[in-house]
Amino acid sequence: MANIILPPSWRIPDREATPESAYFNRRAFLRSAGAGIAAVGLGACGSEFTPAELDDDPGELASCDGDITHPLQPICASPNMDLYPAALNESYVIGESLTDRLFAAKISNYYEFIGNPGDINLVWPFTGPFQVWPWTVEVTGLAENTGTFDIADLEREFGLEERLYRHRCVEAWSIRVPWTGYPLAKLIQKFRPLSSANYVRFVSFNRPEEAIGQRSQENYPWPFFEGLRMDEALNELAFVVTGVYGEPLPKQHGAPWRLAIPWKYGFKSPKAMVRIEFMSEQPPTFWTALEPTEYGFYSNVNPLVAHPRWSQETEIPLGTTTLVTTRLFNGYGSFVSDLYDPELLTYIS
Numbered sequence: 001m002a003n004i005i006l007p008p009s010w011r012i013p014d015r016e017a018t019p020e021s022a023y024f025n026r027r028a029f030l031r032s033a034g035a036g037i038a039a040v041g042l043g044a045c046g047s048e049f050t051p052a053e054l055d056d057d058p059g060e061l062a063s064c065d066g067d068i069t070h071p072l073q074p075i076c077a078s079p080n081m082d083l084y085p086a087a088l089n090e091s092y093v094i095g096e097s098l099t100d101r102l103f104a105a106k107i108s109n110y111y112e113f114i115g116n117p118g119d120i121n122l123v124w125p126f127t128g129p130f131q132v133w134p135w136t137v138e139v140t141g142l143a144e145n146t147g148t149f150d151i152a153d154l155e156r157e158f159g160l161e162e163r164l165y166r167h168r169c170v171e172a173w174s175i176r177v178p179w180t181g182y183p184l185a186k187l188i189q190k191f192r193p194l195s196s197a198n199y200v201r202f203v204s205f206n207r208p209e210e211a212i213g214q215r216s217q218e219n220y221p222w223p224f225f226e227g228l229r230m231d232e233a234l235n236e237l238a239f240v241v242t243g244v245y246g247e248p249l250p251k252q253h254g255a256p257w258r259l260a261i262p263w264k265y266g267f268k269s270p271k272a273m274v275r276i277e278f279m280s281e282q283p284p285t286f287w288t289a290l291e292p293t294e295y296g297f298y299s300n301v302n303p304l305v306a307h308p309r310w311s312q313e314t315e316i317p318l319g320t321t322t323l324v325t326t327r328l329f330n331g332y333g334s335f336v337s338d339l340y341d342p343e344l345l346t347y348i349s
Contacts, residue, residue, distance in 0.1 A: 127252055
């Protein structure tokens with residue numbers, strides 16, 4: 001087929017997409033209220049944390065677990081609530097309208113939480129049992145500084161900043177979002193990888209008792225695993241994400257942390273990671289293992305290379321009804337084009 005056809009429920013008028021100016025006004029309000037937010041945000045998911053400014057529900061949401069009835073309810077309080085909202089890094093802006101916050105919370109392709117196989121993007125109602133805090137990561141392999149680390153301590157060590165990024169899904173939809181986090185390079189360098197470490201592998205959680213998709217899709221090789229070449233991981237765009245829209249990540253977007261690799265298709269940005277491995281050889285990856293003719297290791301956004309079942313030449317920004325032209329490397333070529341031999345861009349890599 002020429003283009004993926006998105007269900008009508010995915011579409012809202014252009015006028016409902018959040019302009020950057022409106023977002024920054026809201027963000028200024030959050031910063032002014034930050035002390036109060038931090039005071040209620042010291043606990044974990046069961047705390048009395050209320051997501052700020054619920055766009056279509058003025059009532060309070062007492063908990064980020066249990067029976068999830070609102071797309072913003074799965075925002076769990078972070079141990080580092082005083083770091084939100086983070087200052088914008090003006091080196092990473094996009095000059096385009098941001099995707100509406102509530103609308104972005106409704107759409108997420110996260111197979112671990114698919115409760116309805118007929119709608120792979122509606123996952124937020126099924127995230128309630130998932131426990132976000134405390135959270136640690138195990139670091140192994142070809143590095144000097146290995147062991148187990150608390151990710152809340154890492155956030156405080158590195159500090160947080162905000163970046164406005166485009167995010168392009170391989171399914172030909174896209175969003176424009178304000179991620180909060182810190183450069184992946186800071187994390188990598190903390191572990192002091194050896195010169196023989198040419199790749200870094202990321203492994204996500206495996207909790208079928210908390211993730212309905214891991215129970216219902218037993219044919220998938222859980223847990224999810226992804227990988228990057230070391231120079232990709234150290235590129236300035238590669239970003240460890242802990243929040244979005246000035247608040248901690250909702251569970252459906254990968255809480256408590258995920259990666260954002262904006263020049264690659266979205267599945268190259270693993271969510272809820274529990275292990276980082278430094279390796280000499282290229283690691284296998286989840287979707288390549290399942291569908292090697294559809295998803296390659298590099299998976300750079302390239303509109304000239306079609307998916308076997310649809311074109312990648314255009315995309316639909318969520319919240320609109322207008323097809324736009326997809327850009328090579330998702331528009332980030334000035335940052336990353338020198339990383340790749342041109343031959344890698346001629347096939348599904």
